[in-house]
Amino acid sequence: xxxxxxxxxxxxxxxxxxxxxxxxxxxxxxxxxxxxxxxxxxxxxxxxxxxxxxxxx
Numbered sequence: 441x442x443x444x445x446x447x448x449x450x451x452x453x454x455x456x457x458x459x460x461x462x463x464x465x466x467x468x469x470x471x472x473x474x475x476x477x478x479x480x481x482x483x484x485x486x487x488x489x490x491x492x493x494x495x496x497x
Contacts, residue, residue: 454485454492 465473473480
């Protein structure tokens with residue numbers, strides 16, 4: 441029998457969200473964006489990703 445588990449992980453490196461099944465973006469304690477990393481491409485998440493990617497250059 442397969443056991444299903446849910447893990448809640450807080451990350452400080454945006455790159456670690458790329459393989460997550462679901463990304464939840466919170467702002468001041470409220471969920472403002474939710475979905476797969478490829479679906480949550482606007483708003484705060486996109487801004488965080490752009491800032492991270494800029495640092496790679």
